[in-house]
Amino acid sequence: MRKIALAMLLTLAPGAALAAAPAGDLMDARVDVSDEASLQRGAKLFANYCMGCHSAKFVRWNAMPDALGVPMETIEDNIIFGEYQAGDVIRAAMPADDAEEWFGVAPPDLSLTARSRGADWVYTYLNSYYRDPEASTGWNNLVLENSAMPHVLWRLQGVPEADYEETDDGVRVAGIRVPESAAGTMSEREYHQATRDITNFMAWMAEPARETRQTLGIWVIGFLIVFTGLAYLLKREYWRDIH
């Protein structure tokens, strides 16, 4: 039995190892793609603040009602601006060539970013902007230095300022904070929630089947445990005859 237990542990171990990837200095996005209310808010924010520049070409509008728990009409009324056909994917409002000319870098497609960069990275990125008069956009970012993307959520967050400190390697940003005089329409807590919702929506985009897969995974592990028990009983039964 000890060997069986060991084998089971080995089967489960790779999953555990993946879940505990090193996070570095990133903030914890605590994504939960089964949280429909969060996905709804995230989709709306994404449509209003991100789709002007970014596409998400692997994501179809008609995959949303299921994930967000709302009828297609609600998606049409709140999230889709302009014409769309059933089965269309998310396109940027701005043509990529224009965007590249204006920003120097074409805004990347965001379908898979929550997977390639990681959800915590995306969440931290949206919380790491600060005003920088020397940067080309007037903004800088702690996780993506000199990002060609301006701080598109500044009206919500306010205008974060950097606290600089002298080190042996030169001046560096020790922290960022929004001064009271430059507050946005949201409190710090509300802004964290809003950026968490956007990140959650992007995590769903990057892997629309994740929720199904996780539920399925629990069933598979349950089956394996039951099967191991049965196999053990069967083995005992066989050996009884032989002894």
Ligand code: HEC
């Ligand atoms: C005004 C156009 C514009 C808008 C609006 C915009 N972005 Fe961007 N975004 C860009 C550009 C340009 C880049 C490329 C930055 C770079 O590489 O320096 C970028 C890069 C990114 C990246 C980094 C991707 C990577 O892997 O490097 C993320 C994540 C991102 N944007 C998320 C968002 C989200 C979320 C929103 C909505 C809240 C948004 N963007 C709105 C222009 C925009």
